[in-house]
Amino acid sequence: MPTWMALGFQNAASPLMEQLIFFHNHALSILILVMTVVSFKLIKTITNSNINVQLLESQSLELFWTLAPALVLLFIGLPSIRILYLIDEVYNPDITLKTIGHQWYWSYEYSDFTQNIEFESFMVPSQELKSNQFRLLDTDNRVVIPFNTQVRNLISSADVIHSWAVPSLGVKADAIPGRLNQVSFLINYPGLFYGQCSEICGANHSFMPITVEATYTEFFKKWISSFKK
Amino acid sequence: MKPSQIPLIQQVAGVHGRSKIGSREVVGFGVNGEANYVDRIVSPFPAIRFKEDTPDIQALREKEKGDWKKLTIEDKKALYRASFCQTFSEMRAPTGRWKSTIGCAIGFMTLGWWMYVWAKVYVYPPVPQSFSEENRQAQLQRMIDLRIDQVDGLSSKWDYENNRWKK
Numbered sequence: 001m002p003t004w005m006a007l008g009f010q011n012a013a014s015p016l017m018e019q020l021i022f023f024h025n026h027a028l029s030i031l032i033l034v035m036t037v038v039s040f041k042l043i044k045t046i047t048n049s050n051i052n053v054q055l056l057e058s059q060s061l062e063l064f065w066t067l068a069p070a071l072v073l074l075f076i077g078l079p080s081i082r083i084l085y086l087i088d089e090v091y092n093p094d095i096t097l098k099t100i101g102h103q104w105y106w107s108y109e110y111s112d113f114t115q116n117i118e119f120e121s122f123m124v125p126s127q128e129l130k131s132n133q134f135r136l137l138d139t140d141n142r143v144v145i146p147f148n149t150q151v152r153n154l155i156s157s158a159d160v161i162h163s164w165a166v167p168s169l170g171v172k173a174d175a176i177p178g179r180l181n182q183v184s185f186l187i188n189y190p191g192l193f194y195g196q197c198s199e200i201c202g203a204n205h206s207f208m209p210i211t212v213e214a215t216y217t218e219f220f221k222k223w224i225s226s227f228k229k
Numbered sequence: 230m231k232p233s234q235i236p237l238i239q240q241v242a243g244v245h246g247r248s249k250i251g252s253r254e255v256v257g258f259g260v261n262g263e264a265n266y267v268d269r270i271v272s273p274f275p276a277i278r279f280k281e282d283t284p285d286i287q288a289l290r291e292k293e294k295g296d297w298k299k300l301t302i303e304d305k306k307a308l309y310r311a312s313f314c315q316t317f318s319e320m321r322a323p324t325g326r327w328k329s330t331i332g333c334a335i336g337f338m339t340l341g342w343w344m345y346v347w348a349k350v351y352v353y354p355p356v357p358q359s360f361s362e363e364n365r366q367a368q369l370q371r372m373i374d375l376r377i378d379q380v381d382g383l384s385s386k387w388d389y390e391n392n393r394w395k396k
Contacts, residue, residue, distance in 0.1 A: 001372070001377050011379065049321070050270070129359055133368070189379070191376055192375050
């Protein structure tokens with residue numbers, strides 16, 4: 001979950017998020033390289049009062065400052081495309097979860113099991129928070145998922161556009177009425193993972209969070225069985 | 230005329246905008262062929278002389294055609310100031326502009342700060358209960374128990390065996 005004054009990403013809880021963080025670090029280091037070179041050149045140019053500003057032609061300079069950026073772009077683009085395709089990789093998920101966005105809560109359906117499980121997930125209002133609950137993040141019901149399991153999430157909406165996002169899992173997809181968006185993820189370790197609605201959807205857009213509870217398969221089975229017909 | 234004189238004549242002939250410069254002499258192409266005067270270190274040869282010619286200056290110009298050792302310091306200065314406005318030292322001299330710039334910037338930042346203080350005192354409601362020290366401690370303990378950010382974040386800094394922060 002987000003921590004106070006954090007500048008970087010939340011720790012990754014899924015392999016895709018790990019890859020995204022690595023790519024971000026890689027792209028940022030290239031950015032720092034470019035910024036250092038450019039600011040160095042800029043400062044040298046400004047503080048030097050004796051240069052020839054009438055320099056109008058230099059083929060070798062133009063060749064360099066065309067090829068170097070092209071090379072930089074290649075170094076950024078290839079890993080980026082790699083991750084793009086990794087995200088769309090086809091798996092055979094063990095569990096399918098359906099998420100519907102409403103104004104202003106999420107509802108979830110698990111239809112893989114003998115009984116159809118459906119429930120709604122509302123934010124815990126600030127006045128009703130226990131002392132150790134997280135304001136604007138904790139919900140009354142959580143999305144329980146077994147960890148180390150490939151999950152398919154089909155996301156849609158019942159009214160306006162919302163967006164289902166859990167940063168530590170590297171997942172975000174719009175919930176659009178009349179459309180099913182599919183995301184696939186796997187959670188590496190048990191725990192609670194928080195997210196918030198990521199598409200403006202009205203007055204309480206900031207107050208419809210998502211809590212994913214990744215747990216052991218045994219506990220997940222017990223939780224499923226607890227939903228009686 | 231010598232071949233080396235031809236480019237100079239072509240340059241001077243190409244200068245335009247002469248109607249605006251009074252009787253000041255065109256002496257070169259300048260930066261872009263416009264008849265203007267500007268003191269700039271990177272383009273040290275303006276297209277026109279700075280001052281209009283006077284009989285005194287004409288006399289000095291004639292003297293300049295002879296032996297330069299015969300020119301006094303005052304002559305040289307007068308000739309320079311007729312053709313140019315500032316010397317290179319004057320162009321490079323610090324202006325002290327930075328003091329007023331920094332001063333004004335800090336002044337406006339201060340104004341912004343006071344606006345924030347006013348808003349904090351008169352506008353904002355009190356922060357929610359979850360910000361109280363007791364609640365924050367409880368939330369922190371729950372974050373540690375939940376192993377939030379266990380890879381290299383919060384929980385990775387907690388020593389679970391000894392129940393304290395890692396040293």
